[in-house]
Amino acid sequence: MSVVGYQYAVDNLCPACTIGRLRANGIKVARGRDHEEAVRRAAEQVGIDFSDEHTYDSSSFPKAITRQMARTELIELPNGEPGEIADERCDRCGKWLRLGEKSPTKAGLTRWVRDEHELPQALAREIAETLREWGLSHPAFIDESNVKEAAAQHPHAWLSYRFVDYPSSTETKPIHEPDDTDDECLYCGQAWQAQQHQTA
Structure with a gap:
């Protein structure tokens, strides 16, 4: 199972932020290594059995988050509909763990909505803001039905x-x-x- 991040205390962190947090806490982590190997070796140094997460608590050392575990529940969808994104963001830098990148800015998401769905700028801006409110801040998680549902929330010319x-x-x-x-x-x-x- 591919490790995309780590749970460390109350935070879910990307590999780079996990290593940075370990070093900030005085735990040596080898440079220039694959993050899984580097974290595993760091665990050995402090007497943690990294292969058995039940033997330690995430407050003392990071626990792996696999691709299958990365999930974000969407709680702001209209009409209380259930929703989920098969990814989650690093609580420190904001990168999506599976995607390995951040969501675009408000202006960037507006441009994507406008260009991808051939919408007027003003309507695209309103749609982008609504999508962000719903938790859909990255194009990878947005489909045409989401855009149309968001458009229906705002007055616009029929076309x-x-x-x-x-x-x-x-x-x-x-x-x-x-x-x-x-x-x-x-x-x-x-x-x-x-x-x-x-x-x-």
Whole structure:
């Protein structure tokens, strides 16, 4: 099982922050080694049986977090829906343990939402902020349904596309009022009637 981080006292830490915390606590950790080997050797120096986590407490020495163990419960999803991310962040530096990187800034997430889903800047900004509030702060954990659900939380212009002279042409043009009231908005996935009720 691949180790992606460590539980040390009350914190979940990435490998680099774990080694930094060990050194800050006066425990020597070899440089230039794989983090698993380095932590294991550090454990031997202080008389810890690192292979048996039941023989020591995380307050005295780090315990391994494997890829399978890294989980973040999402508690802010709309309508109280249960949710989970198969990763968790380092409590010191903010990196996701499995991804090995931080979430983008607010501006970075807004750009990703705008470009990936072809949204107006103002709506993308509101969607990005809502996604962050839900705990979905990294593109790796965001799918199209999340973006549309977030879009439905904010007033916006209805948009769809209509074929021009179909089937003789595959050209499309944007439309802001539907041919049918059941037509869905590309931004939020809501039908015309539902969106008009939501924005009224």
